[in-house]
Amino acid sequence: xxxxxxxxxxxxxxxxxxxxxxxxxxxxxxxxxxxxxxxxxxxxxxxxxxxxxxxxxxxxxxxxxxxxxxxxxxxxxxxxxxxxxxxxxxxxxxxxxxxxxxxxxxxxxxxxxxxxxxxxxxxxxxxxxxxxxxxxxxxxxxxxxxxxxxxxxxxxxxxxxxxxxxxxxxxxxxxxxxxxxxxxxxxxxxxxxxxxxxxxxxxxxxxxx
Amino acid sequence: xxxxxxxxxxxxxxxxxxxxxxxxxxxxxxxxxxxxxxxxxxxxxxxxxxxxxxxxxxxxxxxxxxxxxxxxxxxxxxxxxxxxxxxxxxxxxxx
Numbered sequence: 001x002x003x004x005x006x007x008x009x010x011x012x013x014x015x016x017x018x019x020x021x022x023x024x025x026x027x028x029x030x031x032x033x034x035x036x037x038x039x040x041x042x043x044x045x046x047x048x049x050x051x052x053x054x055x056x057x058x059x060x061x062x063x064x065x066x067x068x069x070x071x072x073x074x075x076x077x078x079x080x081x082x083x084x085x086x087x088x089x090x091x092x093x094x095x096x097x098x099x100x101x102x103x104x105x106x107x108x109x110x111x112x113x114x115x116x117x118x119x120x121x122x123x124x125x126x127x128x129x130x131x132x133x134x135x136x137x138x139x140x141x142x143x144x145x146x147x148x149x150x151x152x153x154x155x156x157x158x159x160x161x162x163x164x165x166x167x168x169x170x171x172x173x174x175x176x177x178x179x180x181x182x183x184x185x186x187x188x189x190x191x192x193x194x195x196x197x198x199x200x201x202x203x204x205x206x207x208x209x
Numbered sequence: 210x211x212x213x214x215x216x217x218x219x220x221x222x223x224x225x226x227x228x229x230x231x232x233x234x235x236x237x238x239x240x241x242x243x244x245x246x247x248x249x250x251x252x253x254x255x256x257x258x259x260x261x262x263x264x265x266x267x268x269x270x271x272x273x274x275x276x277x278x279x280x281x282x283x284x285x286x287x288x289x290x291x292x293x294x295x296x297x298x299x300x301x302x303x304x
Contacts, residue, residue, distance in 0.1 A: 025293035029286065031217050031304040033297055083302050090213040140301030148299035194299050 001055055007181045008055075012048035014188040015041045021195060036083045043076030063119075070122045077129040080156075084136040123167045130160035148194035155190030158183055217304050220267075221290045222248045223258060227268055227279040228287060238276030 019041025026034040050069030054062045137153035166180035226247040230239035245255050259277065262268035267283035270276070279287070290304060297304045 021296060025289070025296055025304070028289035029217055029293055029304055031215070031293070031297065033215075033302045033304065034293060037297075037300065037302075080300065083300070087213075087302060137301035140298070144298060146295075146298060148295065149301055152299045153301070195296075 003178060004181060005052055005055055007185045008048050008052040011185045011188050012045055012052065014185075014192045015044045015048060018188075018191065018195065019045060033083050033087075036079045040076040040079035043072050043079065047071075047073030047076065067119045067122060070119060070126065074122050074126040074129065077126055077133065077159075080133050081129045084133055088136070117170070120167065120170060123163050127160055127163040127167065130156055130163060134160055151193045152191050155187045155192075158187035158190060162187055213303075215303050217290065219248055219250060220258065220262065221287060221294075221304075223255070223262065224267060224279055224283050224287050227277050228284065230276075231278040238271045238274065238278045240276055244277065 019038055022034050022037035022041060025031065026038055047069040050065050050072060054065035054069060057065050134153055134156035137149060137156055141149040141153050162180050162183035165176050165183060169176035169180060223244050226244050227239045230237070230243060241252070241255065241259075244259070245252060248255060248258075250258070259268060262283070263270060265282075266280055267286055269278045269280050271278060294304045
């Protein structure tokens with residue numbers, strides 16, 4: 001339990017810092033993409049809080065709180081996927097029909113979503129969204145060749161791997177819980193690396209636009 | 210990155226042009242032609258963007274010559290834009 005708590009708290013700290021930075025960016029330049037990233041990391045942080053709290057809850061509430069936390073994180077991944085979907089729609093198709101592209105990541109869902117548990121379902125949706133987002137981020141890396149994009153794309157891919165490992169743990173219960181959690185925090189850690197170079201101290205607000 | 214440009218990136222292009230003509234040996238400010246050429250937007254749209262930037266204090270109009278200079282607040286905005294552009298590009302997105 002101590003290991004699970006520590007890894008969840010590490011994930012919480014990283015996602016709060018990234019979310020705080022995204023909010024500072026939204027406050028400074030008013031970009032809708034930065035607002036979506038802020039909402040994404042607020043949801044992911046809330047998910048970590050719920051999952052950590054579930055460790056102390058009684059057996060009656062533990063499962064429900066854990067599933068709620070995973071669902072909150074899936075919502076966070078959806079906001080990141082939505083930003084990529086909107087970017088793709090503005091790049092490749094007329095904007096009037098572009099919103100339909102937002103549904104593309106979910107079209108694969110019926111093929112891999114199991115129907116026997118809500119937690120299975122949430123993890124499957126998270127996996128699909130994370131695979132989509134990591135592929136889009138890697139595609140951006142192929143264009144820009146920026147190391148920060150590579151790190152974040154790898155981090156998102158590691159998060160997707162963590163989800164599939166955790167999902168596989170349903171077949172052999174308990175076996176993969178800690179490796180999945182460790183992979184999840186490693187994914188957030190990879191996403192955090194570029195921030196050490198961006199300068200977290202400078203978060204001034206410029207009003208007006 | 211190429212392709213679709215966001216509203217914020219067009220504003221940043223306008224402010225960057227005004228900055229070049231305000232501080233780098235061209236201290237007389239940027240003309241509308243300079244701004245149109247760099248921002249690559251029609252005159253009508255540029256006028257509304259320039260009005261918006263003047264109203265929010267990011268751009269200053271020189272009274273006699275119809276030229277534009279970037280303000281201190283505009284410089285802060287550009288600095289923030291560059292910083293958070295890198296952040297968004299890390300996620301494969303645009304500011």
